[in-house]
Amino acid sequence: MVPKSFRQAVWDEPLIFELSSNAKKTFEIDEEFKDYAADAMRKLPVEALRKEAPAIPNISEPEVVRHYTRLSQMAYGVDQGPVPLGSCTMKYNPKIDEELATLPYITDLHPYQDEDTVQGILEIIYLMQKWLAEITGTYICSLQPPAGAAGELTGALIIRKYLKEKGLSDKDEMIVPESAHGTNPASAVMAGFKVVKVPADSEGNTDLESLKSVVGERTAGIMLTNPSTLGLFESRILEISDLIHGVGGLLYYDGANLNGILGIARPGDMGFDITHLNLHKTFAAPHGGGGPGAGATCVKKELADYLPVPIVDYDGRKYRLRYNLPKTIGRMTWFYGNIVPMVKSFIYLMMLGPSLREVAEISVLNTNYLMRKLTSLKGVSLVYGEGRWRKHEVVISFDRLHKDTGVSAEDVAKALLDRGFHAPTIYFPLIVPEAHMIELTETETRENIDAIANAYEEIVRQAYEDPAKVKDTPRNTSIGRLDALVGNHPKTVTPSYKYMSRLRTG
Amino acid sequence: MPHHWIPNSSPEVKNEMLKALGIKDVMELFNDIPDELILKRNLDVGFGRLTEYEAKRKFLEIAGRSKVFTDPPPFIGGGVCAHYVPSVIKAILSRSEFYSAYTPYQPEIAQGLLQAFFEYQSLMAELYGVDIVNASMYNGSTAAAEAVRMALRVKRGRSKVLIAASAHPEVKEVIRTWLLGTSASIFEVPYNEGDGEVDLERLKELMSNDVAALYIENPNFFGVVETHLKSAIEIAHDNGSLAIVNANPISLGIFEAPGKLGADIVVGDAQPLGLGMNYGGPSAGIFGIMDRKELVRQLPGRLIGATKTVKGDEIGYMMILQTREQHIRRERATSNITTNSGLEAIAAAAYVSLLGSEGLRRLGEAILGRTYYTLERLPSIAGISPLFTSATYFREIPIATPAAGDEIVKSLLKEGIHIGPPLGMFFNRYRNSCLICVTELHTKKDIDRLISSLQEVVNGA
Numbered sequence: 001m002v003p004k005s006f007r008q009a010v011w012d013e014p015l016i017f018e019l020s021s022n023a024k025k026t027f028e029i030d031e032e033f034k035d036y037a038a039d040a041m042r043k044l045p046v047e048a049l050r051k052e053a054p055a056i057p058n059i060s061e062p063e064v065v066r067h068y069t070r071l072s073q074m075a076y077g078v079d080q081g082p083v084p085l086g087s088c089t090m091k092y093n094p095k096i097d098e099e100l101a102t103l104p105y106i107t108d109l110h111p112y113q114d115e116d117t118v119q120g121i122l123e124i125i126y127l128m129q130k131w132l133a134e135i136t137g138t139y140i141c142s143l144q145p146p147a148g149a150a151g152e153l154t155g156a157l158i159i160r161k162y163l164k165e166k167g168l169s170d171k172d173e174m175i176v177p178e179s180a181h182g183t184n185p186a187s188a189v190m191a192g193f194k195v196v197k198v199p200a201d202s203e204g205n206t207d208l209e210s211l212k213s214v215v216g217e218r219t220a221g222i223m224l225t226n227p228s229t230l231g232l233f234e235s236r237i238l239e240i241s242d243l244i245h246g247v248g249g250l251l252y253y254d255g256a257n258l259n260g261i262l263g264i265a266r267p268g269d270m271g272f273d274i275t276h277l278n279l280h281k282t283f284a285a286p287h288g289g290g291g292p293g294a295g296a297t298c299v300k301k302e303l304a305d306y307l308p309v310p311i312v313d314y315d316g317r318k319y320r321l322r323y324n325l326p327k328t329i330g331r332m333t334w335f336y337g338n339i340v341p342m343v344k345s346f347i348y349l350m351m352l353g354p355s356l357r358e359v360a361e362i363s364v365l366n367t368n369y370l371m372r373k374l375t376s377l378k379g380v381s382l383v384y385g386e387g388r389w390r391k392h393e394v395v396i397s398f399d400r401l402h403k404d405t406g407v408s409a410e411d412v413a414k415a416l417l418d419r420g421f422h423a424p425t426i427y428f429p430l431i432v433p434e435a436h437m438i439e440l441t442e443t444e445t446r447e448n449i450d451a452i453a454n455a456y457e458e459i460v461r462q463a464y465e466d467p468a469k470v471k472d473t474p475r476n477t478s479i480g481r482l483d484a485l486v487g488n489h490p491k492t493v494t495p496s497y498k499y500m501s502r503l504r505t506g
Numbered sequence: 507m508p509h510h511w512i513p514n515s516s517p518e519v520k521n522e523m524l525k526a527l528g529i530k531d532v533m534e535l536f537n538d539i540p541d542e543l544i545l546k547r548n549l550d551v552g553f554g555r556l557t558e559y560e561a562k563r564k565f566l567e568i569a570g571r572s573k574v575f576t577d578p579p580p581f582i583g584g585g586v587c588a589h590y591v592p593s594v595i596k597a598i599l600s601r602s603e604f605y606s607a608y609t610p611y612q613p614e615i616a617q618g619l620l621q622a623f624f625e626y627q628s629l630m631a632e633l634y635g636v637d638i639v640n641a642s643m644y645n646g647s648t649a650a651a652e653a654v655r656m657a658l659r660v661k662r663g664r665s666k667v668l669i670a671a672s673a674h675p676e677v678k679e680v681i682r683t684w685l686l687g688t689s690a691s692i693f694e695v696p697y698n699e700g701d702g703e704v705d706l707e708r709l710k711e712l713m714s715n716d717v718a719a720l721y722i723e724n725p726n727f728f729g730v731v732e733t734h735l736k737s738a739i740e741i742a743h744d745n746g747s748l749a750i751v752n753a754n755p756i757s758l759g760i761f762e763a764p765g766k767l768g769a770d771i772v773v774g775d776a777q778p779l780g781l782g783m784n785y786g787g788p789s790a791g792i793f794g795i796m797d798r799k800e801l802v803r804q805l806p807g808r809l810i811g812a813t814k815t816v817k818g819d820e821i822g823y824m825m826i827l828q829t830r831e832q833h834i835r836r837e838r839a840t841s842n843i844t845t846n847s848g849l850e851a852i853a854a855a856a857y858v859s860l861l862g863s864e865g866l867r868r869l870g871e872a873i874l875g876r877t878y879y880t881l882e883r884l885p886s887i888a889g890i891s892p893l894f895t896s897a898t899y900f901r902e903i904p905i906a907t908p909a910a911g912d913e914i915v916k917s918l919l920k921e922g923i924h925i926g927p928p929l930g931m932f933f934n935r936y937r938n939s940c941l942i943c944v945t946e947l948h949t950k951k952d953i954d955r956l957i958s959s960l961q962e963v964v965n966g967a
Contacts, residue, residue: 008615016625016859026862027592032950033875040878041760041871044898048733050762050867054632058862061594068598068856074618077606085608092511093606096558102596102782105569110582111786112927113575114919120572121785131551146644146787147845149832157686186832186842190655192687195837233538264536265543280845284511289607289619290641290808290848292788308683330683334585334647334676335786343569351561353552355507357545361532362512362520368535369523389535417615425611428833445513446523477614479822480815487813487826494812495638495826497628503812503821 006420008477009073016067017497019059026058074478075289076422082448086393086425086437087181087229089259089281096351097284097344106343111335115320122319124346125336126312128296131349135356136255136275137268138298142307144337145295148256149183151276152223154297155252156191157329158274158306159221165327168248175214175222175244177206179230179429184223184254193220200431204232204384206240219247225254226270227261227391229429229437230384231367241271250274255296258282259441260364260392263357273300283345294341308332362442364391366449370440371396373453377460379404383432393439395432402434407463407470409434414473414481415462419455507555575924578952582926583729583902583943585646585674585775586783589756590947595780598856605849609808613824620823623810623848626855633755633858633866634772635763636794640807641825642851643791643843646775647677650721650752651684652793652806652841653771657719657748658690659804659840664718664747665690670704672697672726675932677752681721695720702730702894704738713745719771723752724764729877729902729941730894731761739768755779755792755854757900759866760874771795778945780857781850790847790854805830806841869946873901876944876953883957889964893929893939902943904929904936908964911940917963923956 041049077083083090100106109118125143132141145151156174163171174193176184177200185195196214201207206224222244226234234240244251253272259282267275279285280293287293299307309328310321321336352359371394374380379401382394398409413423413436425437440449463470474481486492492502508515514523524532536544553564579588599605603618610616610623623641630639643649654667667685669678671694682692695712696705704722720742724732732738739749750771751764756778764772774792781789795801811826832839861869877899884890889908892899907914911928918925929936944953 013618013621015621015628016855017628026865027860029861029865029868029872029946031868031872033872033879035875036878036882037760037871037875040874040898044731045733047736047767048731048762048898050758050760051766053863053867054635054758054763056629056632056858056861056863056866058864059859061860064856064860065594065597067859068622068852069601071618071622072598072601072603074616074621075603075607075610076615077603077608079602079606083608085611088608090608093602094511096562098600098605100562100565100569103569104574104576105566105572107591107782107784108574108576108588109572109785110575110580110588110783110924110926111586112582112584113573113580113924114915114926117573117575117919117924118785120569123568123571134550146648147843149842149844150644150648153684153842157683160687182832182834182836182839183842183844185837186835186839189837189839190684190687190842233536235538235540237543238540261536261539263549264545265539266545269543269545278845286602286605286849287608287845288847288849289604289616289852290609290623291846292644292790292848292850293845294788329686331676331679332648332683333645333680333787334674337786338644338788339785340782340788347561347565350552350564351556351558352509352511353555354548354550355509355555356549356551358507358509358512358515361535362514364535365520365523365527365532366514368527372527388538391535413612414614417612422608422615423612442512442514446519474614478617479614479820480817482613482822482824483814483816483818484824484826487811487824492813493826495627495809496631497625498631498637500812500821503814 006476010478011070011074013067013070015497017057019057019063019067025060027061081420081422082444082452083422084424084438084440086439087256089439089441091284091441092443093284093286094348097347100347101340101343106340119319122312124343126314126319128342128346129312132277132296133298136298137266138275139301140304141296141298142311143296143342144308144332145297146333146338147291147293147295148276148278149187150332151295151297152183152187153190154308154332155274155276156187158303159250160191161306161327161329162303163220171218171220173218174220179228179431180223181229181254181256188223200384202384204228204230205234205236208236215243215247217247219244219249221250221252223252223254225257227257230395231390231393232385232388233391237270256281257392260360262360264360268300273303279345280341284348285341285344292338292341294338359442366440366442366444367392367394370449370453374456377457379460393437395435395437397432398434401460401463405463405467407467409436411470412459415459415470416455417474418476421452421455578923578955579947580924581942581944581956582924583941584927586777586786587901587943587945588783588947589778589945591780591782592860594860595853595856599849599853604852613822617822620810622852622855624812624823626851627810629855629858630792631794633758634753634794635765636772637797639792639794640805640809642846642848643793643807644847645787645789645791646752646773647680649773649791649793650677651681653750653773654681654719654721655684656771656804656806657750658688660748660800661718664716666717667692668695668712668717668720670695670722670726672702672728673721673723674727700894700896702728702897703732703734706734706737706741709738709741713741717745717747719748719750721750725754725757725900728893728904729899731898731900733898736767743768757870760870770801776850776854779854781853788847788850790850804840807843807846872946876948877901877903880944880953887957887961887964890960901945902941904939904941906939910937914940914963918959921959923959
């Protein structure tokens with residue numbers, strides 16, 4: 001029997017603007033206070049009132065539902081298949097989290113309700129402040145950062161303020177490895193630091209000699225992720241820690257890759273002073289097609305007073321919002337952070353409890369099992385750290401394949417889509433040519449890992465036999481390969497519906 | 507111990523996989539971690555391992571210690587208010603093709619998601635009267651902070667920012683925090699004591715050639731409609747400064763779009779557009795600009811655009827102008843943002859699609875009407891009056907109270923009615939004041955009950 005191949009839904013679904021037809025009945029709103037409104041509007045200066053209605057279509061409820069349902073069928077998430085994007089930790093989102101975190105106890109609470117009426121949610125925040133500190137080997141966490149990058153900025157600003165209080169404002173250099181996530185240098189600059197780059201050695205570790213040559217009086221700190229974006233554990237982390245602390249700098253831990261060491265090793269024990277976490281990665285809150293996420297910034301005791309306010313305190317009787325942290329950097333957002341995803345992570349932690357280390361063990365087992373299968377393929381190599389075990393992710397290079405056949409990492413990615421798998425992160429980290437950065441989480445089955453490996457094998461074979469066929473992908477997705485040049489060209493760039501004529505005439 | 511979320515944790519599978527790797531114990535995979543760093547105990551997290559039904563019970567026990575106000579819905583303002591979340595929105599957001607997806611880095615398999623974002627951008631651009639809206643920021647407060655940062659980049663060399671003193675106090679604090687890494691300084695523009703609107707004379711005086719931007723909210727934190735917003739924007743422009751307007755999207759069915767009034771950058775918080783109050787988050791931050799090169803180049807955040815297929819025969823959607831972003835531009839990026847509020851943006855788009863321009867107008871009127879009904883009833887209470895006597899209000903009203911605002915809040919709570927926040931939380935001079943907020947959720951009976959309960963509380967005070 002010939003196996004059926006993957007076919008994504010293809011709806012010729014018009015833009016919502018094109019759905020507007022004859023007079024339709026939109027969502028009903030009462031008119032009980034119409035006269036009061038009319039009175040008020042009469043008294044307003046004309047310039048304050050809307051003169052032209054926005055061009056938002058008036059369509060009926062069933063049409064809206066059908067439109068978005070069709071669109072959803074042309075999307076692809078973890079519930080449909082593996083999403084092995086590296087450094088993204090796309091694990092299964094437990095349904096119990098979805099059910100409980102969207103109850104009125106969470107979604108219908110106003111942020112300015114009296115503290116006595118929100119003891120439940122404050123207790124959840126308080127427990128998360130503690131649990132995440134235990135997981136990271138720190139003292140306390142702030143749940144205020146709305147996402148990972150905001151957590152990084154929080155950390156970088158804490159370093160800035162801490163150094164200022166110590167009279168060390170001339171420490172203005174932040175060290176960032178070349179393989180770091182782009183958010184690290186971007187956050188460091190937002191916090192007012194200069195970025196100093198260090199390369200990796202052939203083992204994939206931070207090059208210690210290079211590091212020593214840039215560490216000095218002006219070093220404010222270092223931003224590291226461990227395991228690195230190559231999926232390799234930085235074995236000499238304690239030396240790095242001594243080196244940075246030796247010049248009065250601080251160590252910042254990017255928590256995006258924590259999944260690979262969860263419950264096995266802790267950033268705080270490695271010497272990191274500040275750690276950020278992505279709750280939507282490591283702790284199973286869904287990514288929402290791009291967000292909302294939820295972040296946390298965790299610190300050692302001597303930095304606790306610098307956290308954004310408020311934090312939640314407990315006096316043995318009541319939970320309270322505490323605003324009077326003497327050295328606080330201020331506020332990263334209004335209110336208290338992204339509560340709904342945070343609650344999802346709370347439920348996740350509540351169910352796994354002491355079994356969290358199983359998460360790291362199996363995600364790492366899955367990664368290495370796949371690596372073993374992929375590195376035997378023709379045209380594929382590992383550039384860094386040959387012979388070393390990976391942690392949460394592995395980066396493979398198609399450089400050889402590309403030179404041999406002209407088939408690029410992007411072509412391979414598109415060919416994966418055709419086989420019903422989401423592609424991994426491609427062309428990252430930048431230090432690996434023709435890279436696929438693959439992260440399989442603990443929630444993937446062995447059957448699926450075998451299937452992904454088989455898909456890679458088939459694509460590589462095809463690349464050597466009939467490269468044009470691989471380059472002519474994807475064909476089974478809702479649409480064929482898109483043209484980034486047209487999308488970005490000043491003459492055809494179309495960031496909104498009203499510019500569509502640029503494409504239709506061009 | 508195996509867990510049902512972790513398929514390969516079952517011993518048979520695990521052992522076969524270990525065997526394939528030629529090892530006996532999974533811990534061999536961690537042999538490059540120095541032994542002194544290996545945690546020799548289980549993490550002390552949670553309440554022991556729980557089954558789903560145990561976890562659910564425990565969760566309900568904890569979460570149930572909060573009180574949800576439904577009858578009447580809370581009259582609390584301060585940026586977030588209780589609005590109706592249509593069932594349609596909940597249904598759309600529960601599509602796991604949307605919520606369990608990642609950022610659409612592979613556009614061909616994410617067309618539905620991308621089209622939804624593209625529509626969000628286009629719908630918000632219409633609502634705010636601007637050319638380009640990005641694919642969202644975290645919320646209105648961080649959108650405001652990013653807008654100020656952007657203005658400082660666009661007006662390089664200018665280092666002052668003017669912020670309307672009537673802006674949300676927590677948003678002001680967020681802006682201040684996000685500017686810690688810069689040398690910019692912030693100055694506040696006072697408001698009129700009578701109508702609560704920005705003091706245009708003082709604004710003129712505060713303008714100088716090193717002011718990069720004016721940031722102003724409409725309606726402002728006090729619920730006051732800035733009826734002379736256009737003049738404020740013109741004052742900024744006359745000085746060569748940018749005008750950033752943070753407008754409440756639910757007001758834009760009836761009030762003029764900030765883009766049409768000349769704003770260069772618009773921001774807003776999408777919570778009123780069918781999102782829950784969520785104890786303050788998540789929401790989505792609306793961020794829009796006019797189509798000018800110097801603005802587009804400095805735009806933070808993701809942007810979705812339409813394009814053609816390589817074959818040229820179809821139109822599709824993908825992320826565009828990514829060279830502004832951190833994953834490409836790194837330390838020279840316009841922002842560090844990556845994860846945004848995609849799902850909430852889809853909710854906001856679905857919400858305005860459900861209401862249409864017609865529904866948005868009616869809803870604006872429904873809220874304005876309730877605001878004015880409440881204002882009409884307030885004078886019946888001796889000792890209570892709106893803080894600004896000649897202001898135009900929308901949705902939120904600050905009331906001056908005969909006792910401390912927080913005491914009035916506590917007393918009303920005993921009647922099952924929740925108003926707030928007490929303004930003493932943010933302003934010493936307004937210790938005897940409190941915000942109230944009325945939305946489409948409040949019936950005439952609810953408002954009448956609020957008024958009579960306020961009366962009783964004031965009489966008792």
